[in-house]
């Protein structure tokens with residue numbers, strides 16, 4: 001087995017031989033070219049010199065051929081030198097193998113710390129998550145591994161409302177992310193360091209907090225209008241629930257009808273106070289109808305929508321709403337709206353919960369020349385009434 005030093009010497013020698021051959025070929029080419037010049041000069045001298053000139057041209061051409069052959073030989077020698085260089089590089093790699101092993105070992109010493117948390121319930125579409133991950137140590141990467149996606153790193157968030165709050169003394173912070181598809185599952189906080197140091201498991205704190213605390217789920221009508229955009233989610237204050245409803249509706253007109261335009265829900269605390277009203281988006285047409293109330297201390301528990309889904313001449317989408325209260329599901333309360341369209345199926349909050357929030361989907365005013373519909377869909381949020 002030859003040593004690396006021997007291989008390198010062979011490389012140098014082969015490369016030198018090839019270069020010398022190339023030089024020799026190039027010199028022969030020059031000589032041939034000079035002979036061609038001489039031959040051409042001889043042609044000019046006179047007819048008697050033609051034969052001699054032609055001979056000289058032949059000699060020049062032969063010299064050019066010899067030079068080309070010499071160049072080929074040089075190129076072959078260069079190839080041999082390159083092969084020797086490759087062999088030398090392979091030998092160098094073989095010699096460096098122990099260094100590569102050291103590098104791999106260094107990667108293994110990178111330490112990933114994973115903390116797993118399960119959200120307290122199914123996370124709802126449109127909800128904002130507050131992902132808190134605190135790791136004590138000098139970490140260079142931290143992120144969240146979600147049930148639906150690849151790892152979310154703070155710098156990868158595209159949500160314009162996303163925010164990253166760094167805790168003093170910690171490298172990981174809070175990530176705010178909007179849930180695009182309702183889901184449940186584990187979220188894992190991952191922090192990585194290459195400092196050869198890692199906190200022990202107890203030093204990692206992870207938390208997923210839903211932005212709608214207390215909400216168990218949301219419910220929606222299987223029948224709805226297809227236009228508009230979802231408005232803001234509005235929730236009753238803690239421990240209060242919607243116990244009545246007011247519908248804003250446009251009575252039939254000669255022209256572009258919109259029927260239902262919005263809803264208002266007063267929130268009642270279990271103690272009896274009315275601390276707030278919630279509406280989400282409300283469109284501009286119509287008037288507020290009389291409030292329809294559950295008997296105290298009941299709350300709205302399920303609802304259905306009357307919807308004109310499509311009309312050849314004048315769309316109106318949602319026309320009316322009906323609901324029942326927590327303790328008397330057989331008593332149906334009516335919002336007092338318009339009568340186009342048909343009633344959809346009921347949507348019900350789970351047992352021991354009641355309506356505590358609202359989100360409406362409303363088509364904004366489209367102008368005189370466009371068919372308007374205003375209210376198109378409704379979501380109610382359900383919170384537990386029993387602890």
Ligand SMILES: [Ca+2]
Nearest residue numbers: 256367370372
């Ligand atoms: Ca219109």
Ligand SMILES: [Ca+2]
Nearest residue numbers: 257314315372
């Ligand atoms: Ca219309």
